[in-house]
Amino acid sequence: MDPLERSESISKEFKENREKETWRRTCLLSFQSLGIVFGRLSTAPLYVFGSIHPGDFKSEKEIYELFSFIFWSLSIIPLLKYAFIVLRADDDGEGGTFPLYSLLCRYANVGLLPNDNSASEIMNHDSESDRIKVRTRARRALERHKIFHNLLFFLALFGCCMIIADGVLTPSVSVLSATSTFGRSMIKLSHRVFSSPKTRNQADKIFSKIPVPMSCAILVCLFSVQRFGTKKVGFLFAPIIIVWLTFISGIGVYNIVKDPKILHAISPIYMFRFFKRVDLRSWKLLGSIVLCVAGSEAMFTNLGHFSMKSIKLTFICLVYPALILSYAGQAASIARHLGTSDDVANLSEYVPDKTLHHAFAIVSIFASAVGSQATITASFSIINQCQSLSCFPRVKVIHTSDEIRGQVYIPDVNWLFMALSIGITVGFRSITPIGTATGLAIISGMLVTTCLMSLVISLPWERSLILSTCFLLFFGSLEAMYLSSSLLNFPRGAWFLLVLSVIFLTIMISWHYGTLKKYQFDVENKVSVDWLTDLSPGLGISRVHGIGFIHTNIVSGIPAFFSHFITNLPAFHEVLIFVCFKSLPIPYISNDQRYLIGRVGPKEYKIYRCVVLHGYRDNIRDCDDFEDHIVSSIGEFIAREVRDHEALTSPEGMMVLGRTMGRGSALIPMTISSTSDQTFVGNTTKSILSCDLAETSSAPALRKRVRFTLPEKSPQQDDSVRQELQHLVDARESGTAYFLGKSHLSVRRGSNLLKRFLVMIYIFLDQNCREPPVALNIPHAALLEVGMAYTI
Structure with missing residues (x-):
């Protein structure tokens, strides 16, 4: 769609x-x-x-x-x-x-x-509706000339x-x-x-x-x-x-x-x-x-x-x-x-x-x-x-x-x-x-x-x-x-409006420019899936227990910061999930179409990709049950992958799924009470982030945690599917960790003064933002940031 x-x-x-x-x-x-x-x-x-x-x-x-x-x-x-x-x-x-x-x-x-271009990478545009095929003269003129694109975008920012x-x-x-x-x-x-x-x-x-x-x-x-x-x-x-x-x-x-x-x-x-x-x-x-x-x-x-x-x-x-x-x-x-x-x-x-x-x-x-x-x-x-x-x-x-x-x-x-x-x-x-x-x-x-x-x-x-x-x-x-x-x-006195508009326009244009250049850098420097599958034996990569959530801005390939991490520390979790948030230019995304789930590499690698779609009015931040919904959706993807090939879209074979927790047939959720550290931190995370654990509160607050179990064996579900689902549940029980790329921007030599100014403003704003890049209530002890130098 x-x-x-x-x-x-x-x-x-x-x-x-x-x-x-x-x-x-x-x-x-x-x-x-x-x-x-x-x-x-x-x-x-x-x-x-x-x-x-x-x-x-x-x-x-x-x-x-x-x-x-x-x-x-x-x-x-x-x-x-x-x-x-x-x-x-x-x-x-x-x-x-x-x-x-x-x-x-x-x-x-x-x-x-x-996010406009990246959204088109996910969606299948082959089956366009009749309305979109009708290209009026005004639409052709707008699409042909880049100056109109820039003018419309500037008008939108100026109006804001x-x-x-x-x-x-x-x-x-x-x-x-x-x-x-x-x-x-x-x-x-x-x-x-x-x-x-x-x-x-x-x-x-x-x-x-x-x-x-x-x-x-x-x-x-x-x-x-x-x-x-x-x-x-x-x-x-x-x-x-x-x-x-x-x-x-x-x-x-x-x-x-x-x-x-x-x-x-x-x-x-x-x-x-x-x-x-x-x-x-x-x-x-x-x-x-x-x-x-x-x-x-x-x-x-x-x-x-x-x-x-x-x-x-x-x-x-x-x-x-x-x-x-x-x-x-x-x-x-x-x-x-x-x-x-x-x-x-x-x-x-x-x-x-x-x-x-x-x-x-x-x-x-x-x-x-x-x-x-x-x-x-x-x-x-x-x-x-x-x-x-x-x-x-x-x-x-x-x-x-x-x-x-x-x-x-x-x-x-x-x-x-x-x-x-x-x-x-x-x-x-x-x-x-x-x-x-x-x-x-x-x-x-x-x-x-x-x-x-x-x-x-x-x-x-x-x-x-x-x-x-x-x-x-x-x-x-x-x-x-x-x-x-x-x-x-x-x-x-109207001159003061010019002062205000210059300040706000500078902030918005700088942030847009920096975000766009970072995304382009990620796309240009991403690593193919073949790199991970072909070079893993040569690098001596070991798989440890648990689930690793890798937050990325790209919807295909391996992000550069994760390849940098693997090269220097050749170990990652037995289950990897690449999570990507993509905003579409529409107000809301239905919960039934919230996630795009797919597989990365061969089936035995147990590496998945989850693209979280949201509109500009959706509230996707500060979600306590985000991890639960992702795991539940991946379980539903594993169960449906074999029998529902028509639901797979895009080159990576992604499937559109909604919030299936409690409604799907793959995994059954059960709610228990647990501390936040026990909920998210597995053996691997504890060993890597022991210094962070020492800084956490001595009396962690109780929170609800969801554990998953498999339903009774069904003739429609073969043994390989149940085995993979059980592997996912066991990995969840072992603990989870979150990998985020920490960007360090620098301007390429020879860049003009305007580009240097915009990047400088973006760096200042990025370092002083009150909100983290991914506000999903991730416990501090379960978060691992990987530094990455961006030259733009």
Whole structure:
């Protein structure tokens, strides 16, 4: 089965599960999505008009024209583009830049990810489906020119960087805008309470300094609650957003009634009037207006945390009408009070009753903290996808839900974002420069999605090239307009986005480059199976009791580090298993298709290969029962190998197997209690790693261990099969050890400066990763790392 057919089978399973989604579950997810997905869109009224300097408002007509831009931007981008079109381009329930890129990689040979080529080595592409054989003109053009491959990959990385940068900037601008509102409210309260000018001036000095330290304290609290997961955070934050939307929409209705002429600005004629007399000053205003669609990309990126139906329902029925009413009321209030105050653009200024100012300030603080949640969870999703596809350094990913696999939390990234957000808040101390940088990040990410989506319409959706071009021109022209306006604000703070994007792009490109070069080195320096079988007698290799798991990145041949080990220490276990993890550009791999099991060399050598397939959303790390499933799958392979030749695929005769433990007929598992050292460490490992054993805890924790036995003898199972299965069980009882290659990279002489820089960054990141290359809870005493020099 090729990757496309595998993807289609999983997609069919996903769609069947989605159709079974009840309205009760949809309503529950819709409620949670309010606190996660739509907090950003809902709190944008805090800083859209507020990020514009009061002196830039020249006339009442200009305010009406700006509201017309807000109305049509909300209607075209989040409503039409995302809710009705882009959400349908989900990759089996997953959304974001990388899922769009993975769709294109599967339907056209344009992938540059390190695991793309290796995946094709495993799969059998001879029996391609009819759909993949139809090569459209656009697909042929993309596949023929390498420059398009590089451009698409760069677009995917750039779009991810914009979402990550937005996740750093949004908490700062949201919280700082709300605390500034609170500070102004307290200043007004002090003016009513104190009559002495001296006391008022002292109060003004105190309350004017409140926003920055208060923002830092709120940011610490916000990032501290992320560890509780999407579900709990969603239930906690959703009521706050409901109260906030009710508050701003109600006040909006009040101000619309006071000035109903604002409803005339819904007509696009007002936008045409703006273009007729546009100048450089007024064009820069659009750089702040684009903030009204901030959070639209999060609707798509957070799709894996919820469902398309729940996100679409919540936005259309609640969020969109509430925002339109809020912006209309705010614009009407600004136009009515234009020139009467230096703070006329602040959202709190159009609250009708002064006694509600303080309540509004408190609600806005809570809402601003919630508003940052959408970009934070979106960043977690994007980084998890990038890491799975070898485009981001190894970080610990915690799956916070057993029901929805897309809900993840990344501790290291969370605390890094907190430090950066606090640094930005303290450094800029104003929402104007942070808002301009945020606006540029928002519109840049949207433009990347538009470009990739136009290709998805043409390739995976198989629609006409004319339709794809119309999508690109219609939405791309609007976003390009906002992009040009945001670039004019580059000196006013948008330059900081360039700093963030350069940092994140350097990290991602360096990691991708280093991983790709290491994989190419492994492929070029791998040793054939004949080397092991022909030279074993000459090397005097002895076989010792137990099972040896050799982790490798290649799916054929013998890895170079293991041949290096055998040459210097000619001994290995009586049963060898080459384990290879391969990520495919699809979200999930079914458990029934998780493993590819095959035999390496002659049958009497008892050397096997296991390729573990996983998607960019699968949680394959931190698996306590990984070894048990591998042994069980190999036992099933031994039992089925003789009688099921048709199931064997690829030159090495590999067989697709799932998680067969407890369901297979080859080995029967039995659970017992044992210490971790007794479970994994056999005689061989103890002798080699005696120094490591001395460092282990004196009171090892008890854990469950699985022992295997053979079923009763069956006429369908011959003696040779039972003998090999018994040999596998005995080897497991003798102990297991894990062999990992420890890479030491160096740059080839004569390499250019750019290559040296990328490799240097990769080495630094690799040495400082908090996660090991294979996080399978391997006991320290059972792990043996073999050093290998890589010259790239």
